[in-house]
Amino acid sequence: MTEPFSIPIRVYIEDTDAGGIVYYVNYLKYMERARTEFVRALGYDKPAMPERGLLLVVHSAEIQYRRSALLDDTLRASAAVGKLGRAGVTFEQKIWRDNEIICEGVVKVACVADDSRRPCALPEPIYSALKAAS
Secondary structure (H helix, E strand, O other): OOOEEEEEEOOOHHHHHOEEEEHHHHHHEEEEEEHHHHHHOOOOOOHHHHHHHHHHHHHEEEEOOOOOOOOOEEEEEEEEEEEEEEEEEEEEEEEOOOEEEEEEEEEEEEEEEEEOOOOOOOOOHHHHHHHOOO
């Protein structure tokens, strides 16, 4: 099995609370960045989706926090396809500090029509690219 797609993240002061600990919601932001860059690496920029009349929206997220990240830590955020459906994809994601998983989650993303916000099928090229990456 190959390594999942990942990006480096540096913890800045804006990411932390007064104690220098990463505020919990920022892990979701780090995961969003990893998903965005993963899809971009497959050849699809998220901003192009509205031009097709489609949006990729988070349906649900389940997060487990194991350890706190601190100011100036260097982290790695990963994204991998967990389950692929016709109208959405479930990503398995992790945040690492060195070789330790400090946060992990499962994020379900749905494809919806821009005008109605109703579920619709992922475009075939994107579906195929995600399937090949899983």
